[in-house]
Amino acid sequence: MGVRKEIWNKDLREIRVNKEATRHHAQKYRMGSVRLATGRIRTKEEFEQDKKRILSIKLP
């Protein structure tokens, strides 16, 4: 097939993850990071929720 020049300047799409689906299919996909394959991922949305919760609690 060779190198396709027209592909270089296209931007990649943001990775979006459904953690439940990833965990559900973990046995089928064993490539790459085990952590990612088993759904041990924290998304931007989860982090923002955690952040609000954590910052609302004061340290002693």
Added chain:
Amino acid sequence: MEFFDDIEVNIIKTIVKLYNYNKCLMLYAEDLTDETFLPPINEIRDANDHIMRVFAVVFGFGDTGKETEHEYIKSNLNAALSHVYRATYEHLDYIKIYQHEAIQNNLANIYPETLATVFPEYYRDINPRLVDAINIIPDYRKRKNIADPNLEQVEAYMAIIETTKKDYNEIIRMLPSLNEYQAKKLRDNWKRRLIDFVSGIIVILLGTAIYSYIFS
């Protein structure tokens, strides 16, 4: 190095340094939460894409569009740098929050009085540092100027993360002493309450006996 001019070499050096910082933060972030944070992974993937565009031009199978080769290389190296920079800030923000949570969780059952007595360094040094860390390390999404990566600033923030890591370890080291003191305090409080209760009963009984004696 003949492919790159001096400006490009400097950008590459900055990317390599920043990537190293980011990798340190990524490994620590995974230790802290046992999960991989997705936004920096997206940023690193985009950075890699821009670096590959540069190598494609260097090896003669890229597409520079209307730009000259060096204009194209510079713009893609700068884009890669911005992505690694954003990934670093994502990690800094992430780590400061979960460090804070780890400390909150470990101190959740410790009374302020226990901390002040057994671990005076906590209120004197550690607590103000932790509060500062949360306020000093910025939330990168609120920062508007991400186009001009400042390596010294990143190093300063990394130093804060490192100090918090040491403070956290010190808290963990002190936990057995804090728990022991608190358990002893609770036992003493129960003893005192029991003595007060028994004394109260004795006083009531004596009072009743005296009253009966006088008025019988």
